[in-house]
Amino acid sequence: MDMPLYCSSLAARVPHVSGDGRVSNKLTSNHVGSLFFQHQNPPKQILSLPKFDQSCSSSIMEDQKSLSVASPEPEKYYQELDVAVRAVQMACSLCQRVQDSLISKSNDQIKSKDDNSPVTVADWSVQATVSWLLSEYFGRKNLSIVAEEDVQKLSRADASELLVAVVNIVNECLAEAPRFGLKGPDKDLGTSEVLEAISHCNSSGGPTGRFWTLDPVDGTLGFVRGDQYAIALALIEDGEVVLGVLGCPNYPMRKEWLSYHHRYHRIITKLTPPTSESWDKGFVTYAMKGSGKAWMQPLLQSNKKLVWPNSARPVRVSSIDDPGLATFCEPVERANSSHSFTAGLAHTMGLRKQPLRVYSMVKYAAIARGDAEIFMKFARAGYKEKIWDHAAGVVIIQEAGGMVTDARGNPLDFSKGIYLEGLDRGVIASAGPKLHDKIISAVDASWDSSSL
Numbered sequence: 546m547d548m549p550l551y552c553s554s555l556a557a558r559v560p561h562v563s564g565d566g567r568v569s570n571k572l573t574s575n576h577v578g579s580l581f582f583q584h585q586n587p588p589k590q591i592l593s594l595p596k597f598d599q600s601c602s603s604s605i606m607e608d609q610k611s612l613s614v615a616s617p618e619p620e621k622y623y624q625e626l627d628v629a630v631r632a633v634q635m636a637c638s639l640c641q642r643v644q645d646s647l648i649s650k651s652n653d654q655i656k657s658k659d660d661n662s663p664v665t666v667a668d669w670s671v672q673a674t675v676s677w678l679l680s681e682y683f684g685r686k687n688l689s690i691v692a693e694e695d696v697q698k699l700s701r702a703d704a705s706e707l708l709v710a711v712v713n714i715v716n717e718c719l720a721e722a723p724r725f726g727l728k729g730p731d732k733d734l735g736t737s738e739v740l741e742a743i744s745h746c747n748s749s750g751g752p753t754g755r756f757w758t759l760d761p762v763d764g765t766l767g768f769v770r771g772d773q774y775a776i777a778l779a780l781i782e783d784g785e786v787v788l789g790v791l792g793c794p795n796y797p798m799r800k801e802w803l804s805y806h807h808r809y810h811r812i813i814t815k816l817t818p819p820t821s822e823s824w825d826k827g828f829v830t831y832a833m834k835g836s837g838k839a840w841m842q843p844l845l846q847s848n849k850k851l852v853w854p855n856s857a858r859p860v861r862v863s864s865i866d867d868p869g870l871a872t873f874c875e876p877v878e879r880a881n882s883s884h885s886f887t888a889g890l891a892h893t894m895g896l897r898k899q900p901l902r903v904y905s906m907v908k909y910a911a912i913a914r915g916d917a918e919i920f921m922k923f924a925r926a927g928y929k930e931k932i933w934d935h936a937a938g939v940v941i942i943q944e945a946g947g948m949v950t951d952a953r954g955n956p957l958d959f960s961k962g963i964y965l966e967g968l969d970r971g972v973i974a975s976a977g978p979k980l981h982d983k984i985i986s987a988v989d990a991s992w993d994s995s996s997l
């Protein structure tokens with residue numbers, strides 16, 4: 546059986562701290578999961594990770610072989626991937642709780658005060674939680690994070706209620722860290738620690754070194770409306786996205802349901818309740834650059850402990866390359882992308898299916914899973930796409946066998962700061978070169994006569 550790259554690779558290369566404190570990657574397939582490694586700055590961290598599933602070890606060598614062909618040293622990022630996937634699982638759980646309370650009737654009070662407060666609570670809480678976890682595991686001094694939220698509004702005197710809510714949610718979430726195989730704080734974080742964790746995400750990226758990008762709640766409107774949204778975490782090194790982790794808490798069990806209005810989702814979920822072991826909705830998908838594989842694992846159920854590989858399975862883009870059979874997805878909001886321009890392209894290319902309009906980077910996940918073949922986004926002139934809105938999705942699609950470029954066919958450039966500078970015309974993702982070329986030719990043919 547094809548086992549997750551991540552699982553077998555970790556089992557194969559559990560870092561081992563020698564007497565002098567240096568880390569080596571010792572080959573121990575039956576290791577009993579205490580993961581040690583050293584920060585470049587003290588203190589040395591001890592990570593309590595769950596036992597690794599020994600069934601993973603059978604495919605270690607195969608995975609290692611395929612890795613060495615695809616990329617010189619992708620194993621460099623195993624520890625980062627491990628922590629990132631678990632942190633995003635935790636963030637999904639946090640967001641589900643906030644979204645449930647947001648759409649429950651009992652929460653009218655919060656909504657009437659400020660329609661944006663619940664989503665901003667989720668934004669800040671996820672950012673604080675992920676930032677805190679990354680800095681615990683990789684050391685605060687060397688940790689650079691580019692993220693969407695700043696701390697200004699939350700620090701104002703009139704935001705004290707919001708701040709209390711954020712601190713409580715962060716502490717509730719971190720208290721659950723052991724269930725996800727991570728170590729939480731010894732005692733609840735105080736207000737200043739939470740603010741510090743949020744404001745630590747103030748990197749502005751750039752062409753050299755290593756930084757994380759985080760979109761704590763991508764698809765704000767989808768989140769508020771009880772619909773699709775994503776939590777996106779990526780690691781960028783020297784301008785290249787090397788890891789991508791995307792949490793999609795509302796991704797439905799059946800792909801057809803993606804196009805249903807969120808109210809139907811809830812009704813359907815009630816009508817077809819999941820059995821205790823079956824996948825209800827939601828997953829975390831992830832990929833490591835150069836591995837040639839992308840994975841998805843279901844969200845951790847509320848009473849369960851994350852035992853790796855947590856039923857992970859590989860995802861692969863669709864094999865459809867006939868435009869007549871392909872599904873294209875695009876932003877829900879007309880303000881974010883021209884629906885009329887994509888309708889023209891669809892006509893030119895012979896795309897016959899209705900567009901799939903889905904909020905957030907869930908669209909990238911849909912392509913990686915093979916639930917759709919094309920993603921197109923044409924923002925209005927002057928809008929600058931942000932790196933955190935694309936980084937995780939790009940590497941996941943690429944490793945799942947697909948392509949992502951701008952609408953001239955150039956790679957997206959993550960090395961120029963917080964924006965995708967130089968992005969030409971729009972963003973295109975597809976299941977493969979044949980469809981990709983057709984889209985770019987269609988764009989070329991109609992760009993000059995468009996109003997974009």
Ligand SMILES: Nc1ncnc2c1ncn2[C@@H]1O[C@H](COP(=O)(O)OS(=O)(=O)O)[C@@H](OP(=O)(O)O)[C@H]1O
Binds near residue numbers: 693766881903906922
């Ligand atoms: N005017 C405009 N044009 C283009 N893009 C914009 C625009 N405004 C915002 N954004 C960014 O789009 C993110 C939402 O994802 P999508 O573009 O896929 O849109 S949608 O949610 O499906 O409507 C959204 O991410 P979040 O802010 O995290 O929700 C924004 O970063």
Ligand SMILES: [Mg+2]
Binds near residue numbers: 764
């Ligand atoms: Mg976003």
